[in-house]
Amino acid sequence: MTVRPTLRPKPGSIPTDPGVYRFRDEHGRVIYVGKAKNLRARLSSYFQDFGALHPRTQSMVSTAADVDWTVVGTEVEALQLEYSWIKEYAPRFNVRYRDDKSYPYLAVTLNEEYPRVQVMRGAKRRGVRYFGPYSYAWAIRDTVDLLLRVFPVRTCSAGVFRRARSSGRPCLLGYIDKCSAPCVGRIDAAGHRALAEDFCAFMAGETGRFLRALEAEMRRAAAEQEYERAARLRDDVQALRTVMEKQAVVLGDGTDCDVIAFAEDQLEAAVQVFYVRGGRVRGERGWVVDKVEDVSTGQLVEQFLSQNYGAAEADESTAGAAAAIPREVLVSAEPADRAAVTTWLAARRGAAVDVRVPQRGDKRALMETVAKNAEQALARHKSQRASDLTTRSRALSEIAEALGLAEAPLRIECFDVSDLQGEHAVASMVVFEDGLARKSEYRRFSVRGGSGAEHSDVAAMHEVITRRFTRYLEESQRSGELDTLGDSGGHAATDRSSGSSAPRFAYPPNLVVVDGGRPQVAAARRALEELGIEDVAVCGLAKRLEEVWVPDDEDPIILPRASEGLYLLQRVRDEAHRFAISYHRRKRARALTASALDDIPGLGPVRRAALVKHFGSVRRLAEATVTEIAEVPGIGTRTAQTIHERLTGTADTGGARHTPSDNSE
Structure with a gap:
C-alpha cells in the first residue's frame, strides 16, 4: 500500500502561506480537512517516507486520490475555514465529537405567542432559550416545579392548550396557581411573555432583584396585615432560595x-x-x-x-x-x-x-x-462498550477475520513482561473469555532466566510461554482430556475447601496475544512449536503504532481505528500490562527493602528471606530485640546480635527496642 503517484503535487507548486487543504477520495468526496501555518511544509510531510507515517495517516493517504488547498491571509482565517469545511463535508478521517449521551435542556419557547417551559433534547431550535444541559431530566422538573410558584408560565403542550381554550376550563396547574392560565384569558399575551422573560432572567443568574422584590412585597403585606398573602410570598422566597442552593457557588466574583x-x-x-x-x-x-x-x-x-x-x-x-x-x-x-x-x-x-x-x-x-x-x-x-454482547461478538469476528482464524477466538490469553533494566523481571497472563476479563484465571510469573541482556524481554517471553503450556500439557495429561473450550466446569472446577487443588493451566487459549512486535511474536511461536502445540494462534500488539504482528509476516496488520477488534486487543494488552506492572512494583519493593541485609556477614539468600518473611519488613526487623531476632529458625544469638547492631548502629544488652535512623535501611 503506497501513495498514489497522481496524489503527490509537483515540487514547488505548494505555497508556503497559511491555508487549509482537503484530501479527496476517487469519488471526489472530502475525506480529510486540515489547516497549516505553512502549506508546503505540512503537505510535504504526507509524501516523504510513507512507512514512517502513523498507520491512521497511512490509511488516509492511501485512500486519497487528490489533494487541493486554499491560501488564506492569517492563521485565524485558516481556523475559520477549517471549521466551515469540516462542518460542510463531515470528513471521515477528522476527529468528530459526539455526545456521550442525550443531555436534556430546560427550554423556553420564546418564538411562540404564549411561551412554554419544557424539557428538550436534540438539536437546538432558533428562537428557543436553552438552559443547561442537565445530567437528568428529573433535575429540570424539580427546578421548574419550584419556579412555577413565582413565575407561573405555561408548561402544557399545544394540544392541551387548544383543548383548554375551546372548553374554557384550565388544566390542574391553572387551578393550583402554578400556571397563569393564558388559555382562558386570565393573563394576556404581553403579560405572559413578561413572566417568561422574568423566568429566563432568573435562570440566567439575575436572582438578587427577584428575591429583593419578593421580600419587600412580603414585608408590605405583613405591615398591611395581609398575612395570607405574606405567607404565600414567604413560600415563594423560600422556593427561589431552594433553587439557588441547588446551583452551588464554585467561583467568586460572579465569574462566567x-x-x-x-x-x-x-x-x-x-x-x-x-x-x-x-x-x-x-x-x-x-x-x-x-x-x-x-x-x-x-x-x-x-x-x-x-x-x-x-x-x-x-x-x-x-x-x-x-x-x-x-x-x-x-x-x-x-x-x-x-x-x-x-x-x-x-x-x-x-x-x-x-x-x-x-x-x-x-x-x-x-x-x-x-x-x-x-x-x-x-x-x-x-x-458500556465492552459489556455489549453484539459489540463483543463483532470484535471477536473482526479479530478472526484479520488473523485468518477458522473461528472466533473465544478464549484469549495475553502475556506481558515487565522489568527495570533487566532486573526483577516478571510476567503476567490475563484471560479474556467471550470478550470479557476472567480475573480468576489471571496468573503471574517470576522470570527465572538471566538479566541485563539486550533482548531479555524476548527470552523472558519464550520462557513464560514455555512454562505456561508445559503446565497445560502436564495437567491435561493427568486429567486425560485436552479441552480447548476453556470451560471451567467438570473436573477442573475443584472445590478449594475440599483440600484438593484445582488445575491452574488446564485450558489452552484459542489465541495468544503478546505485548510487543515481531521478536516477541517469534519467541512465543517458537516456544509453542518446541512443545508440539500447533492449534493455538499467536499475534502481537505493538504499543507505539497499535500494529498487529503475526508469525512469518514481514509487515504488520493494520486494523481500522474504529475497529471493535482493535479495541478488544488493546483492552487485553493494557490489562496484561497493568497486571504485570503491579506485580513488578511489589517484587521490586520487597527486593529493595531486603537489600539492607545484603552486607551483613553470615546472611545468605535463605536467611535473608526467612528474616523478611518472619518480620514482614526490614524496619520491623530493626525494631526487634536480639532475643526476638534469634527466634527466627536458622539465626543464632551471635548472628542476631550482628544483625541488630548493623541495622541500629548500637549494641543491645537486654530486651530494649531501638528504632533505626532514617537512613539505616
Whole structure:
C-alpha cells in the first residue's frame, strides 16, 4: 500500500502561506480537512517516507486520490475555514465529537405567542432559550416545579392548550396557581411573555432583584396585615432560595467561564464541560470522540473549541449556557495554536476571550473536579462498550477475520513482561473469555532466566510461554482430556475447601496475544512449536503504532481505528500490562527493602528471606530485640546480635527496642 503517484503535487507548486487543504477520495468526496501555518511544509510531510507515517495517516493517504488547498491571509482565517469545511463535508478521517449521551435542556419557547417551559433534547431550535444541559431530566422538573410558584408560565403542550381554550376550563396547574392560565384569558399575551422573560432572567443568574422584590412585597403585606398573602410570598422566597442552593457557588466574583477537561487513551477521548455562570455551575455536558487520526492533546483541545463554539449563534434568543462564548475558557491543556484560537473566539464573541490552563486556587480545584468527571465518563463509555454482547461478538469476528482464524477466538490469553533494566523481571497472563476479563484465571510469573541482556524481554517471553503450556500439557495429561473450550466446569472446577487443588493451566487459549512486535511474536511461536502445540494462534500488539504482528509476516496488520477488534486487543494488552506492572512494583519493593541485609556477614539468600518473611519488613526487623531476632529458625544469638547492631548502629544488652535512623535501611 503506497501513495498514489497522481496524489503527490509537483515540487514547488505548494505555497508556503497559511491555508487549509482537503484530501479527496476517487469519488471526489472530502475525506480529510486540515489547516497549516505553512502549506508546503505540512503537505510535504504526507509524501516523504510513507512507512514512517502513523498507520491512521497511512490509511488516509492511501485512500486519497487528490489533494487541493486554499491560501488564506492569517492563521485565524485558516481556523475559520477549517471549521466551515469540516462542518460542510463531515470528513471521515477528522476527529468528530459526539455526545456521550442525550443531555436534556430546560427550554423556553420564546418564538411562540404564549411561551412554554419544557424539557428538550436534540438539536437546538432558533428562537428557543436553552438552559443547561442537565445530567437528568428529573433535575429540570424539580427546578421548574419550584419556579412555577413565582413565575407561573405555561408548561402544557399545544394540544392541551387548544383543548383548554375551546372548553374554557384550565388544566390542574391553572387551578393550583402554578400556571397563569393564558388559555382562558386570565393573563394576556404581553403579560405572559413578561413572566417568561422574568423566568429566563432568573435562570440566567439575575436572582438578587427577584428575591429583593419578593421580600419587600412580603414585608408590605405583613405591615398591611395581609398575612395570607405574606405567607404565600414567604413560600415563594423560600422556593427561589431552594433553587439557588441547588446551583452551588464554585467561583467568586460572579465569574462566567467554561471549564473543559479531557481524558484520553490511544483510541478514544472523553471531554467534560462545566458551564459556570455568575459563579454557579449552570450545566454540564460530555462528549466522546474516536481518535481516527494521530493528534496530540493540544490538537484535540483546539479542534473541540472550534467545533463547540463554532456553532454559537449571535442571536440572543438561542444563546444558552452551552452555546454562548464566555469571557473565560479554562482548559486542561493549552490548544496547539493558542493565539489563533483566542483571536478567533474573540471575533465570534465580539469581545476578548481568555483561553488558559488554571494553575492554582478555586479554578484549579474546579478543573480537577471536571477532569475526574471526564475520566469517569471515559471509563463508563468503555465499560458500556465492552459489556455489549453484539459489540463483543463483532470484535471477536473482526479479530478472526484479520488473523485468518477458522473461528472466533473465544478464549484469549495475553502475556506481558515487565522489568527495570533487566532486573526483577516478571510476567503476567490475563484471560479474556467471550470478550470479557476472567480475573480468576489471571496468573503471574517470576522470570527465572538471566538479566541485563539486550533482548531479555524476548527470552523472558519464550520462557513464560514455555512454562505456561508445559503446565497445560502436564495437567491435561493427568486429567486425560485436552479441552480447548476453556470451560471451567467438570473436573477442573475443584472445590478449594475440599483440600484438593484445582488445575491452574488446564485450558489452552484459542489465541495468544503478546505485548510487543515481531521478536516477541517469534519467541512465543517458537516456544509453542518446541512443545508440539500447533492449534493455538499467536499475534502481537505493538504499543507505539497499535500494529498487529503475526508469525512469518514481514509487515504488520493494520486494523481500522474504529475497529471493535482493535479495541478488544488493546483492552487485553493494557490489562496484561497493568497486571504485570503491579506485580513488578511489589517484587521490586520487597527486593529493595531486603537489600539492607545484603552486607551483613553470615546472611545468605535463605536467611535473608526467612528474616523478611518472619518480620514482614526490614524496619520491623530493626525494631526487634536480639532475643526476638534469634527466634527466627536458622539465626543464632551471635548472628542476631550482628544483625541488630548493623541495622541500629548500637549494641543491645537486654530486651530494649531501638528504632533505626532514617537512613539505616
